[in-house]
Structures are given as structure tokens and as C-alpha cells.
Amino acid sequence: MTLGELGEFALIGRITAGLGASGPVVLGVGDDCAVLRLAGDLAVSTDTMVENVHFRTDWSSAEDVGRKAVAACVADAEAMGAAPIGLVVSLAAPATTPTEWADGFAAGVRSECAAAGVQLVGGDTTSAAQIVITATVLADLAGQPAVTRAGARAGQVLAVVGRLGWAAAGVAVLGRGFRSPRAVVLAHRVPEVPYGQGRVAAEAGASAMIDVSDGLLADLAHIARASGVVLDVDTGAFEIAEPQKAVAAAIGGGDPLLFQLTGGDDHALVAAFDASSVPAGWRVIGRVLAGEPDVLVDGAPWAGAATGWRHFAK
Amino acid sequence: MTLGELGEFALIGRITAGLGASGPVVLGVGDDCAVLRLAGDLAVSTDTMVENVHFRTDWSSAEDVGRKAVAACVADAEAMGAAPIGLVVSLAAPATTPTEWADGFAAGVRSECAAAGVQLVGGDTTSAAQIVITATVLADLAGQPAVTRAGARAGQVLAVVGRLGWAAAGVAVLGRGFRSPRAVVLAHRVPEVPYGQGRVAAEAGASAMIDVSDGLLADLAHIARASGVVLDVDTGAFEIAEPQKAVAAAIGGGDPLLFQLTGGDDHALVAAFDASSVPAGWRVIGRVLAGEPDVLVDGAPWAGAATGWRHFAK
Numbered sequence: 001m002t003l004g005e006l007g008e009f010a011l012i013g014r015i016t017a018g019l020g021a022s023g024p025v026v027l028g029v030g031d032d033c034a035v036l037r038l039a040g041d042l043a044v045s046t047d048t049m050v051e052n053v054h055f056r057t058d059w060s061s062a063e064d065v066g067r068k069a070v071a072a073c074v075a076d077a078e079a080m081g082a083a084p085i086g087l088v089v090s091l092a093a094p095a096t097t098p099t100e101w102a103d104g105f106a107a108g109v110r111s112e113c114a115a116a117g118v119q120l121v122g123g124d125t126t127s128a129a130q131i132v133i134t135a136t137v138l139a140d141l142a143g144q145p146a147v148t149r150a151g152a153r154a155g156q157v158l159a160v161v162g163r164l165g166w167a168a169a170g171v172a173v174l175g176r177g178f179r180s181p182r183a184v185v186l187a188h189r190v191p192e193v194p195y196g197q198g199r200v201a202a203e204a205g206a207s208a209m210i211d212v213s214d215g216l217l218a219d220l221a222h223i224a225r226a227s228g229v230v231l232d233v234d235t236g237a238f239e240i241a242e243p244q245k246a247v248a249a250a251i252g253g254g255d256p257l258l259f260q261l262t263g264g265d266d267h268a269l270v271a272a273f274d275a276s277s278v279p280a281g282w283r284v285i286g287r288v289l290a291g292e293p294d295v296l297v298d299g300a301p302w303a304g305a306a307t308g309w310r311h312f313a314k
Numbered sequence: 315m316t317l318g319e320l321g322e323f324a325l326i327g328r329i330t331a332g333l334g335a336s337g338p339v340v341l342g343v344g345d346d347c348a349v350l351r352l353a354g355d356l357a358v359s360t361d362t363m364v365e366n367v368h369f370r371t372d373w374s375s376a377e378d379v380g381r382k383a384v385a386a387c388v389a390d391a392e393a394m395g396a397a398p399i400g401l402v403v404s405l406a407a408p409a410t411t412p413t414e415w416a417d418g419f420a421a422g423v424r425s426e427c428a429a430a431g432v433q434l435v436g437g438d439t440t441s442a443a444q445i446v447i448t449a450t451v452l453a454d455l456a457g458q459p460a461v462t463r464a465g466a467r468a469g470q471v472l473a474v475v476g477r478l479g480w481a482a483a484g485v486a487v488l489g490r491g492f493r494s495p496r497a498v499v500l501a502h503r504v505p506e507v508p509y510g511q512g513r514v515a516a517e518a519g520a521s522a523m524i525d526v527s528d529g530l531l532a533d534l535a536h537i538a539r540a541s542g543v544v545l546d547v548d549t550g551a552f553e554i555a556e557p558q559k560a561v562a563a564a565i566g567g568g569d570p571l572l573f574q575l576t577g578g579d580d581h582a583l584v585a586a587f588d589a590s591s592v593p594a595g596w597r598v599i600g601r602v603l604a605g606e607p608d609v610l611v612d613g614a615p616w617a618g619a620a621t622g623w624r625h626f627a628k
Contacts, residue, residue, distance in 0.1 A: 026355055027460060031540075032393040032524060033357035033453065035460045041340055042356055043347035044435070046402040046450055050442045079346040088360040090448045121358070124448070128364045134404045134438070134448035136360055139347065146341060146349045210346060226345075 003102055003127070004095030011125050014099075015091075015106040024085045024140065025119050034121035036086050036138055043139040043146060045076035051131035059174050062101040064189040065133070066108025071193045072213065073135035074116045075267035078193065079211040081147035081202025082139035086121045087113055089135045092128035105133075116195050144202055149226035151207035152272035154290035158231060159282040160270045161201075162194040163187065164216055164238075165256075168263025169247040176251060181243035193267045197281070201271045204279040209271035215262040217302060220270065220295045227272075230289040232296040233261070237285045261297065317416055317441070318409030325439050328413075329405075329420040338399045338454065339433045348435035350400050350452055357453040357460060359390035365445035373488050376415040378503040379447070380422025385507045386527065387449035388430045389581035392507065393525040395461035395516025396453035400435040401427055403449045406442035419447075430509050458516055463540035465521035466586035468604035472545060473596040474584045475515075476508040477501065478530055478552075479570075482577025483561040490565060495557035507581045511595070515585045518593040523585035529576040531616060534584065534609045541586075544603040546610040547575070551599045575611065 003011055021028035027035035049055060049069050060068070070087060077084040089109055093102065113120050118137065169181075170188030179185055193211075201209055208227050210219045220231045240256045248256035272288050273279075289296075296302070317325055335342035341349035363369060363383050374382070384401060391398040403423055407416065427434050432451065483495075484502030493499055507525075515523055522541050524533045534545045554570045562570035586602050587593075603610075610616070 027462065031460075031462045031464075032390040033359040033396065033451075033460070035394070035455065036356045036358065038352065038356060042350045042352060042452065044350065044400070044402060044450075044452060045347040046404050046436060046438050046448070048404040048406055048438045048440050048446075048448065050406055050440055050446075052443075053441055076346040080349070082347065086358070088358060088450060090360050090362040092362055092364055092446050122360060124360050124362045126362050126364055127367055128446055129366075129444045130442065132362075132364075132406050132442055132446040134360070134362065134450075136358075136402060136448075136450040137347075138356065138358060138452075141349065146345075146347070148341065148345045150345075 001099045002095060003093060003097045003099060006099050008125055011102055014103060015123070019120060025121055028119070028121050034086065034088070036121065038140045040141040040143040041146070043077050043080045043082035043141055044136065045073065046134060046136040047073040047076065048132065048134045060189045062104030063108035066105040067112035067190045069133045069135045070109055070112035070116060071191045072267060073137045074118060075193045075211040075213070077137045077139035078195065078198030079209050079269055080139065081144065081198050081206065081209065082141045083199055084116055084118045084137050084139040086138040087118045087135055088122040089120065089133065090124040092126050092132040094129060095127045116193070147202050147206050147209045147271070149208050149210055149223045152223055152227035152229050152288045153207060154229055154288050156207060156272040156288040157275045157278065157284045158233070158270060158286040158288065159273055159278045159284045160268050161197045161282045162268030163192060163266040164212060164268050165244060165259030165263035165266065167191060167265035168259045169244050172247055172251055181246055183243045184247060187266065191265060191267045194269055197269055200279050201269060204273060205277045206271040206273055209269060212266060212268045212270055213264050215264045216270065217261050217295050223272070224293040224295050228293055230291040230294045230296060231286060232289055232299055233286040235298055237283065315413045316409060317407055317411045317413060320413050322439055325416055328417060329437070333434060339435055342433070342435050348400065348402070350435065352454040354455040354457040355460070357391050357394045357396035357455055358450065359387065360448060360450040361387040361390065362446065362448045374503045376418030377422035380419040381426035381504045383447045383449045384423055384426035384430060385505045386581060387451045388432060389507045389525040389527070391451045391453035392509065392512030393523050393583055394453065395458065395512050395520065395523065396455045397513055398430055398432045398451050398453040400452040401432045401449055402436040403434065403447065404438040406440050406446040408443060409441045430507070461516050461520050461523040461585070463522050463524055463537045466537055466541035466543050466602045467521055468543055468602050470521060470586040470602040471589045471592065471598045472547070472584060472600040472602065473587055473592045473598045474582050475511045475596045476582030477506060477580040478526060478582055479558060479573030479577035479580065481505060481579035482573045483558050486561055486565055495560050497557045498561060501580065505579060505581045508583055511583055514593050515583065518587060519591045520585040520587055523583060526580060526582045526584055527578050529578045530584065531575050531609050537586070538607040538609050542607055544605040544608045544610060545600060546603055546613055547600040549612055551597065
């Protein structure tokens with residue numbers, strides 16, 4: 001059966017079956033709006049994923065796509081130091097899409113929501129020429145100020161939690177027709193977001209934070225500009241994982257460090273801390289210097305093309 | 315120039331130029347999340363519009379599409395009795411889209427946000443095969459309970475504010491290649507949402523409310539089911555506007571009342587009130603009866619195909 005045969009309301013029924021409302025969710029799916037009760041300010045962010053731009057249905061299962069849509073969106077709330085509590089998801093898909101795909105997508109959304117500690121509280125479904133998914137996360141700052149990109153101070157250190165360059169290594173092999181190393185392929189399909197670490201960083205006194213969606217150097221440039229500082233990344237602090245070495249060797253002897261410096265979509269969190277305040281599990285990878293906003297690698301301008309991922313780019 | 319030549323970050327810059335943060339907006343666009351300060355519970359809803367499903371670029375200008383995306387979404391917050399304060403918008407569009415279209419879209423989003431009293435606080439842009447827009451509204455219940463679909467009680471009256479069946483009449487003429495009557499064509503291009511009337515209804519004691527997006531009878535069926543009541547619409551209370559009569563006559567002598575009973579996309583608000591509590595400007599169009607959930611027209615089951623608009627339908 002296809003979504004066209006199933007119909008919109010039946011699809012919504014399948015996606016939302018059994019969803020309740022508890023904790024901060026006063027009213028869940030099924031009315032004109034959901035209603036959430038927050039303890040502090042609301043942090044909100046929205047993220048769109050498009051078939052054949054952000055994912056391919058032959059590389060990623062429906063469940064992978066659902067999980068990734070949630071993970072990428074929730075990471076933005078983590079990056080503010082907020083506690084994500086609710087999510088709304090819009091699914092636009094061709095009427096010819098098999099209902100099994102929508103069921104798998106819904107299962108992925110729900111399992112990743114559970115992993116992230118958020119409740120699915122609403123959404124929209126419609127037909128479209130290709131699959132387009134937009135997720136919006138609602139997060140509670142619970143009386144604390146948001147950790148923006150703007151607070152990094154000279155003398156602090158940069159620290160990261162989560163993975164760098166795994167998803168990019170996965171795309172590199174998938175793009176060449178391979179399905180291994182499996183670890184990097186899985187990393188492209190579903191990022192391992194360090195859920196809960198945004199609050200940990202905020203409570204430890206992080207002065208600026210971002211999630212690495214475009215690539216470490218590209219995202220650090222946002223902090224450098226917003227904070228008016230120089231960020232100096234120490235490549236000696238990076239451990240290159242075996243699968244990344246294997247991929248770099250297999251695709252022509254490139255430097256596997258490139259994946260870590262420029263690869264996006266793993267949604268690690270990177271933040272500035274006083275050196276004495278780095279939380280357990282975070283790795284120091286650089287430092288904050290005074291000067292015209294810039295990102296350096298080992299004290300020097302980086303020679304590579306630190307562009308990160310661009311949409312609409314040729 | 316096209317969006318592909320302009321690039322993602324330049325596009326975002328054009329869309330968000332000059333946007334600030336004031337009132338309930340603690341932090342506007344430009345970080346991982348926006349931050350809003352609410353006085354009460356959060357009401358949230360998301361709405362997706364797809365090119366050639368919800369709009370056609372030869373029928374609607376870019377500004378129309380931007381305005382409609384905001385209006386349709388904000389109407390859901392009005393229907394809860396909440397005060398809309400913020401909006402995030404995702405724009406997926408082909409790289410070949412002229413930048414003028416995106417500029418017009420952004421202008422429409424911003425002008426309708428101003429009309430609705432909400433601030434644009436974030437969004438996402440990406441490339442896609444067709445234009446897909448998702449808007450998510452953030453609204454403040456300000457210490458009041460939400461007006462759901464579930465509270466209508468036998469003995470109350472049904473009242474409506476805003477237009478019924480104007481957009482449907484517009485689609486009827488546009489679909490036949492005409493551009494007039496201009497009033498109904500304009501109504502299809504940009505709905506006239508009765509902004510502020512959701513709060514008015516809540517303060518007047520509305521017990522159940524919905525915005526008419528699928529068609530009056532279809533949307534009343536949601537209230538009937540959620541409230542466990544019968545809703546009886548009195549067609550004697552409807553005034554058929556001249557342009558609707560003209561369209562019905564032009565397309566073959568159909569009953570213009572059909573537009574009002576089944577036409578969607580005008581986003582009128584319909585609510586149940588005690589008869590003595592109907593706010594000024596609202597028109598009584600029926601009553602709430604005890605019984606198995608149902609919607610009647612003049613006391614009888616309606617013979618027409620009260621289906622409303624369905625996505626994925628053949």
C-alpha cells in the first residue's frame with residue numbers, strides 16, 4: 001500500500017498511535033496546537049532534511065531518516081544548554097511512497113525522541129514530489145541563561161564531546177559505492193548526538209557553544225565571529241579513529257584529519273570553558289585567543305578549504 | 315541571479331536582514347536556537363505548504379506564498395486562544411529559483427508576521443526539487459488554559475469569525491482559467507485570518523474552538539468527536555457574498571452555500587459559547603446538541619460530500 005491509498009488522516013493516526021502527554025506536555029497531538037509547560041525560557045530551532053540532498057533512501061533506511069531528523073534538530077537545543085522536551089515533525093512525501101516507509105520513519109522518530117528525552121507533540125503530513133522533513137525542537141532553559149555563540153573569552157580552552165568526521169567518512173565511502181567500514185556508514189545514517197551534554201556544559205560554565213553540523217572549522221568560525229576572538233585548534237589533541245584512517249587510505253591517501261576538521265553532520269558539541277571547568281568526558285582541542293575573529297589550526301591559518309557543507313552551492 | 319548562485323548563507327542574510335529581538339524574544343535569529351520568554355504555557359503548531367499542492371507560483375506571487383504560510387500557521391495558535399509571539403520558517407527551494415522569488419517570499423513572511431503580531435525568530439533553508447515551506451508558531455497562553463476541541467456542551471451555540479468559502483471560490487475560478495472575481499482570487503492567495511480573535515474568544519469563555527482549514531463541516535466534525543456532541547449548522551444564518559454567488563453561477567449553477575460549508579483555507583475561527591457570551595463580531599451559525607457525535611445541517615444529515623480537503627487522496 002502507498003501513502004496515496006492510505007490517506008492523510010490514516011497516516012497521521014499510524015504515526016501518532018499511542019502517543020500520550022506527560023511531564024511538561026500538557027496537551028499532546030490531536031488538537032490545533034500542542035501545549036507545553038516550561039520552567040524557564042523557551043529555546044526553539046527548526047531543521048529541514050531533503051531526500052537526495054541530506055539523505056538517500058538507498059543509503060539510509062526509513063528508520064535511519066526518522067532518527068537523523070530528530071537527532072540533528074535536538075542537537076541545536078543541546079548547543080544552547082537547554083533541556084529538549086518536545087518536538088514537532090512535518091513529513092512531505094510522494095503519494096507513491098510505500099506505507100512501510102512511513103511506518104519505519106515514524107518508528108525512527110519515536111525511538112530517537114525516546115533516546116533524546118523529548119516527546120513528539122505534533123506535526124503535519126502532505127504530499128510532495130520528494131521526501132522533505134522539517135523538525136522543530138522545543139527546549140526548556142529552566143531558569144538558566146542560554147549558552148550562545150557569543151561568550152568565548154581569551155584565555156579559555158575549547159573542548160568537544162561527541163564524534164568528529166565520522167559521518168563525512170561514511171559519505172566518502174558510500175559515494176564510492178562501498179558499504180564499509182560499517183562504523184562510518186552507520187555514523188552517516190544516524191548521528192550519535194551526546195544527549196544531555198549541553199546541560200552539563202551549561203552547568204559547568206560554558207561561555208559559548210555550538211553543535212558541529214557544517215564541520216568543526218566552519219562552526220568554530222561562527223563562535224569566533226560572534227565572540228570576537230581567535231580560536232586556535234591543536235591537531236595534536238585529535239585522535240584519528242581506525243575507520244577514518246582506513247577510509248582516508250582507501251580513497252587515495254588523503255589526510256584523515258580532514259574528516260575531523262571539516263566533516264559535518266555528527267553533531268558533536270564544542271564549547272569554550274575556563275581550563276579548570278572542563279566537564280568529564282569533554283576533550284580539550286584548542287584555546288581562545290584575543291585578536292581579530294579567526295580560526296587557526298596549530299597557530300596558523302589553515303591551508304585547506306575549510307568550507308563546510310553548503311546548500312545551493314555549485 | 316538564482317538561489318544556487320547566491321548561496322545558503324547569503325540567502326539567510328537577505329531573509330533575516332534587520333530582524334531584531336524585542337518583547338518576548340530574548341534572542342532572535344543567528345544562533346543555534348532562538349529564545350522566547352513566555353508568561354504561561356507554550357502552544358505550538360507546525361504547517362507545511364508544497365508548491366503545486368497548496369499553491370502554484372503562476373497563481374500566487376512569492377509574497378502571497380510567504381504571507382499564506384504565516385497566516386495558515388498562526389491561525390492554529392489563534393484556535394487555542396493563545397497569543398502568537400514567534401515563528402520559525404523553513405524554505406526548501408530549487409537552486410534555480412530566482413533570488414527575486416526568495417526576496418518576495420521573505421517580504422511576505424515579514425509583512426504577515428507584522429500583521430499577526432509575531433516575530434520571525436529562526437528558520438532553515440535548503441535546496442529541493444520543488445518549493446516546500448514549513449512554518450512553526452510559538453504562542454503564549456499567558457496563564458489561561460488552552461481552548462481545545464473537546465469542551466463544547468449541549469445547549470451552547472456555535473459562532474464564527476472570519477470568512478468561509480472565499481478561498482475555495484477562488485480556486486474554483488482559477489482552476490477554470492479565470493482571474494476574477496478578484497476578491498475570491500485574492501482570498502485564495504492570502505487568507506484574512508481574524509488575528510486576535512482567538513484570545514477574544516477565550517476571554518469570552520469559548521469552550522471549544524478550531525480554525526477552518528479543511529472546510530466548516532469537516533472541521534466541526536473534529537469538535538463533535540472531541541467534545542462528544544452533535545453540532546447543528548443553521549444555513550439560514552449564512553450570508554452568501556456576491557462574489558460567491560457569481561462564481562457558483564459562472565461554474566454551472568452550483569449552490570454557493572457549498573463553498574461556505576465545505577471550502578477550506580480561509581482560516582475563520584469557529585467556537586462554542588454560551589448564547590449570552592458570544593463576542594462582538596462573531597456570527598451565530600448553529601447550536602450544540604446532545605447525542606452521538608455528528609454534524610447536522612438544518613437538523614438533518616448533510617447529503618453533500620462533506621469531505622474537506624485531503625492530501626494523498628486520489
